[in-house]
Amino acid sequence: MTGEVTLLGIRHHGPGSARAVGAALTELRPDAVLVEGPPEADPIVGLAGTAGMEPPVALLVHAADDPARAAFWPFAAWSPEWVAIRHALDAGVPVRFADLPAGAGFALDKETDEASVDEPSGDDPIARLAAAAGRTDSEAWWEDVVEHRGAEADPLARFAAIAEAMTAVRDDRVGTPGSPGAAPTGPAGRRERLREAHMRQRLRAARRAGHRRIAVVCGAWHVPALAAVDAPGAARVDRELLAGLPRGPRTAAAWVPWTNRRLTQRSGYGAGVQAPGWYQHLFETEPERVLPGWLARAAALLRAADHPVPPAQLIDAVRTAEALAALRGRPGPGLAETMDAVLSVLCQGSEVALALVRERLVVGEAVGRVPAASPVVPLQRDLDRLSRSLRLKPQAEQRELALDLRRELDAGRSRLLHRLRLLGVEWGRPAARCATAQAGSGTFRERWQLRWEPESAVRVVAAAPWGTTVERAATARAAALAAEAGRLAELTDLAERCLAAQLPGALPAVLRALAERAALDTDVAHLAEALPALARALRYGDVRGTDRGALADVARSLADRLCLGLAPACTGLAADGAAAMRDRLEAAHPAIGLLAREGGAALAERWAAALDGLSLSGAVPGLLRGRAVRLLLDDGRIGSAQALLRLRPALSRAAVPADAAGWLEGFLAGGGALLLHDPRLLALLDDWLAGLPEPAFTDLLPLLRRAFAGLEPAVRRGIGERIAAGPVPGGRAGRAGTAEELDEARADAALPTVLRLLGRPAA
Template sequence: MSGGPAAAPAEPVLLGVRHHGPGSARAVRAALQACRPEVVLIEGPPEADVLIPLAGREEMRPPVALLAHAVDEPGRSAFWPLAEFSPEWVALRWALDHGVPARFIDLPATHTLAWRAPGEEPPEQEETGEKGKSGEPREQGEPREQGEPREQGEPREQGEQGAPGDLGTPADPGAGRPAGLPDVRTDPLAVLAAAAGYDDPERWWEDVVEHRGAGEDPLAPFAALEEAMGALREDTDEGSGRDRDLVREAYMRLRLRAARREFGSGVAVVCGAWHVPALRRGAAVAADRALLKGLPKVKADLTWVPWTHRRLARSSGYGAGIDSPGWYGHLFGVPDRPVERWLTKVAGLLREEDRIVSPAHVIEAVRLAETLAAMRGRPLPGLSETTDAVRAVMCEGSDVPLGLVHDRLVVGDVLGEVPEEAPAVPLQRDLARIQRRLRLRPEALERELELDLRKETDAGRGRLLHRLRLLGVGWGEPAASRGSTGTFRETWRLRWEPELFVRVAEAGVWGTTVLGAATAKAEADAGTARSLADVTALAERCLLAELPAALPVVMRVLADRAALDTDVGHLAQALPALVRSLRYGDVRGTDTGALAEVAAGLAERVFVGLPPACTALDADAAEEMRRQVDAVHGAVGLLGDDPAPGHGELRHRWLRVLRVLAARDTVPGVLRGRAVRLLLDDGDLPPEETARLMGLALSPGTPPGDAAAWIEGFVGGGAGGGMLLVHDERLLGLVDAWLTGVPAAAFTDVLPLLRRTFSAYEPGVRRTLGELVRRGPGPRGAAGTATALGLPGFAAEPDTARADAVVPVVRLLLGLDGDGDGDGGGDRDGDGGTLRATGGDGAGADRREHDGTDDSDLVGVRR
């Protein structure tokens, strides 16, 4: 049969495969080349028959997937992924290359999408088996195992979901079988591997299929696999009723009969190996039609979409997934010497990550992999041998770089491509047009994108990403900018997942363009928002996405909600988002007059209601209110800078509110301390008054818990409180004196709060405070503790000589031309080495050296 074209066999050629198995793919190609069938039937949804010609286009680059979704409910969807090494893809391409018809023969997607969750019977409907002149159901199809439908709202990680028998389906850990024995219905591959003495099914598959040389009879491996599957299915209780596999196989048999009537015996079938025995033994036509009678259905649309290797991986939740799609793609694609070529790829990746890997490492890794294969009795090194060799030779025994190899190569981030002619919803076409115009290409590998909104292209990219997020298409997630924090700067983390095509289809109900859909979605969300904070957040998103048509609707809802809401906490939560929106509007040139009016009104109502709302709070409520006070303070500061009439006065009224909070005994200590700190930072409270208020809060008559809470509010939260204590030793002395005077019985109660307060400081700040505390309080003079003690580096007046010594370094850091003026008391050693500080008391030495006290724990140093 391996010579020229062979005579058509009397029976159809049934090629049982493992989905996404490169060995199966090579065997299918050899079998089709030998048998030369007149038609190729493939497991898949028959509605996709019209899409088969697109698989032959040059622009079609796997991995790709057939996507089916319900027209009236786009979220109900299913995928049929195909990689370059998938047997079904190889069969499609062989048929197209040889001018042979190819058809899908599985249950139609219109039924699969209507089928309920596994184990749940579908509702009975009228019979859907419309008869043609042949008396068979009309030619439609259903997805294979990876095409399980999902309920609305269920996770959209669609794929072959646990249909029993497909060789790619992972084992089901459910009960009902002896411990350690695989379930034949959910993982026949594991059963066959165990029968052959293998603990790992992947290793068994590599040894018996992937590393098997080409035999004389290309159909022999399929015959052996069919015999094994037949034996497994003899002992399997297929149950009764409308089992999903039984229904699918009934439809496959009907399609197979129709193809044989049309093409005679020259028919080849490529399907999961589990289904081959059912197709071979056949069944009565009437029995098959009875199984198909009354199936539920929905109207479905299908198209090709790009897929990724990562989504082919079993770890992604894909039922028929494989552990190593990148490795399998390599095995299928390389012409020879797969181990040497693979380890060369690994070396290249590690060198890109600045690891020292030479050709000698590659040679040694190849030798080690081959030795390990020989010791383990394997015909060729597999993934486990190459991984062990990489770990030992190239990674020096570390699993950290090995994790990178697994993520980038063993699994991989390959993203497929489909032709523009592939059917798509109008919203998807508009999105693709915008992506091309903005040169923002979808990529499977996560990357960071820095945008400068002052540039037209970057501003357009930011608008697109914000609009997609509003539509629920999470292509990009905002990230913190490493550089400028101005509103003209945006940072995004981008990663395109295949499921986003479903999200785009779902969003298509809002409009045919990204702008129109985002506008309609924002208007609808405004009407269904549950809280005032939700509406203000929506207004902020409308400004970020530049949706001028939606903003008036959102603002009307916002004004109504703000007028009716009397909860100060809700108002305080809503105000910051409004004020941020004003700043975004300035950057994007949006008219924010209505926002400014609502923001000012909210601020006034917060000022009035905040003092009463801050009384009689427990510890958790007080901590939450402190965060809200911080947010309102920042918002008022920004709002006070706005040139709108009356906004400047808001700042003064807010400071008066803070004075009320700082002086009211019924307000929790954490809020009083925070109010004092905010007043001090704004210059509205002199240092002497601040010290007086701290002294009162830390007086012996104050319960230790309340005093510790005051300290937490004043210097906690990592908001520069540590540096404040470093530079104002009067405040540090007050804290130190209070802490040393806390009774032993109360000390253990306040210790956790104090540890939380000081643990937020930077290590250098904690170290400096530890030094100051360790050297003792000393006399409390106007110049502070360290000055009174005469500690190195501290003096009553600045040391100009020491200050001038750093001028050359500062000029160098700032990139200023020329050297210092030469009078700074600094010089360089004779060979142009490091700058040395002179002058003062010689304190240029490191003042941070200490006696080994654990300065990461300030609390307890004085104890």
């Protein structure tokens, strides 16, 4: 304590510290409050007390000309800084942030890769204090002595004890008690010295403004340094130190919603809280009711999930948690003891049930809100307007959204989500397409996985230079992506995305770039990669009523060139190249089918002819020949008899075994049920395998295993049963004889060896 100034040293995001700060401020009745945080947020700090502001929230400060350079200061209801801000606003006294400006921090970031802005590098003062108390778990020790501690007769006594402890730790570490410059060396030390010098300067400014009862809420580590504000020469040292502060960029600040889940991640100011839901419970609940209240909430949650929890188990769980705390030398049950009791008693050892409690209660699903008056970029305002009109509420938990594009509301939701993805705002990610869409019979349904992440606010700010509305920004961004695209497939994918997002203003630039690139690209692999996205785009255009003429012309041109160049591009490929081309072939085949259904019957004939030529070319790897035969068979272009005629030479004794195995893999990739329906195919395959020399069979075994591993389990089982039942009808083994036509001479020759293996004397 320094007379006019009261230093309240806290741990960021600590519920016990938050309660103590509230009690201390009520006792002190300060006429000004300083809080550790970015001074750029002073103009908007008053919004914390307005209607519509619900924590968790965060202060976002970003560089005005480079929004990606940003930093967050998150606050929960149980954050001591938030309690201090609300107390000052409710009392009508000024509240200001006192830390180093965020802009200066951005400039320092260019000079160092320093990861933390909170604690000094290489030292954990809480761990040192815990060790002095004979405890190895610093987190549990701090919880016991601060966060779980109840109210005290003297609200300031706790902060006096914290200041004394931190002074001892800092003096022992740097050997310069109370010195303004006492801090570790190196980049982290320089940043810390600058921060503390700026805090002292802000404290002096509050005095000059006429305030006489000033309360400062800051990290406990900084208390000894701030207590030296009146040390001889301290003001001169601080001025000289801050004179070397690098000039930072112009910045802007805003409040943004935060989430409990995001509080658990180590990012921003003092984040990394692993149990925000538990801390909320500690903050809101009287100490004697913490344990039973938490267990009652856990029991209600488990019962709602159809996990039985009899009332008697609550009593057993309380006793278990208290017994565990006593055995571990703790004054009362903490989260570890409480959750151990939940697992063993309420969940009856079920980790699945425990995971539900952790997800819903320990972490929690809270999502904050900010008032409409909070400053935001125009793009954010348009997004807020659209999300309200489309009834899309940002939520922290992941959920699935099914859309029917024939409905106006769902079509609008789809447009918004697709446009945001073009801007890099991943509010939603497309889930797997429905079966009908995959089959090409309809694209009027979409499924999305939605989750609003707080970082999305930064991405919206970063996208703001592209336009003031979501549609204008997405249109401008798509045009820029078209100019930057390096590959044909990137442009076709972009065209598909523009149609899905219904951006008619972007299509001319995208289609112009696409036509130019398609006319110059002669690589068949590139054409095959690009075609599927174009075909899907045409289907989207049909559903959404957009003009598809120019896009259809480009798609048909690519398809024609693919038909002409397919066989030469597949000639002489090595194994890896053949596998890659097989994947492209499989993607292009349904795409050409879609184009044919859109009025390209002649295209379907040309594609079938290309596949037929591919299947008959001896210079093409067996993998591709076999795949081409199967595609023709599945499309009804050839019958099983013709497929058998092409399979027979591929599996003949003259064929190279590895090439034959590749042919088989490509042929079976479409499913193996035809081996059961057509015994001639199975018989031919059986004969080929039976006739392989032992070394060749051993070498081909991995290839064969891969070919058959892709078949449906029921098909594999059926083939096995068919083979185990005896010689396959139609095969050479089936024609050679049965059990009644046993070759006794050959059997007699093997008899001595069989008897020796059985340990029986020879006859």
